[in-house]
Amino acid sequence: MVKTSKSRAMLQAKCPRCRRGNMFEGATYSLGSNKINLNCPHCQMVFEIEPGYFYAAMYVSYAMNVAEGGFLWVATFLVTGNNDSPWLYLTMILGGLFILSPLNFRYSRVILLYWLSPKVHYHPELDIDTPVDGNNYKWFK
Numbered sequence: 001m002v003k004t005s006k007s008r009a010m011l012q013a014k015c016p017r018c019r020r021g022n023m024f025e026g027a028t029y030s031l032g033s034n035k036i037n038l039n040c041p042h043c044q045m046v047f048e049i050e051p052g053y054f055y056a057a058m059y060v061s062y063a064m065n066v067a068e069g070g071f072l073w074v075a076t077f078l079v080t081g082n083n084d085s086p087w088l089y090l091t092m093i094l095g096g097l098f099i100l101s102p103l104n105f106r107y108s109r110v111i112l113l114y115w116l117s118p119k120v121h122y123h124p125e126l127d128i129d130t131p132v133d134g135n136n137y138k139w140f141k
């Protein structure tokens with residue numbers, strides 16, 4: 001049985017516990033469907049570990065926006081060489097961040113659950129083809 005790699009699971013926004021179930025309902029850029037599932041459809045993990053858990057994803061999203069804004073600023077300068085117009089930079093940075101906002105929303109939550117949640121671990125025994133109720137397992141032995 002081939003196990004799902006962490007990088008692939010993160011890229012596809014899969015559940016951090018089983019790496020099989022989708023964390024989100026729809027596609028990244030489909031309108032109105034960028035919602036996170038309450039439970040993993042494969043292992044039943046509750047994604048929002050406690051009420052308001054995803055408020056912490058705002059900090060991750062902020063860091064991502066700052067990095068992307070810096071990248072867009074440098075890229076705009078390298079492509080245009082313009083040093084005079086702040087409107088060019090403002091348009092490029094805000095437009096780019098607007099276009100990237102669905103990705104930031106999604107991957108800030110993925111990063112929060114994969115890297116910044118110490119109690120969430122990968123369980124290879126759940127990384128199987130048939131869906132299981134992972135909540136029946138004893139996780140804390």
Ligand SMILES: [Zn+2]
Pocket residue numbers: 015016017018019020021040041042043044045
């Ligand atoms: Zn799962």
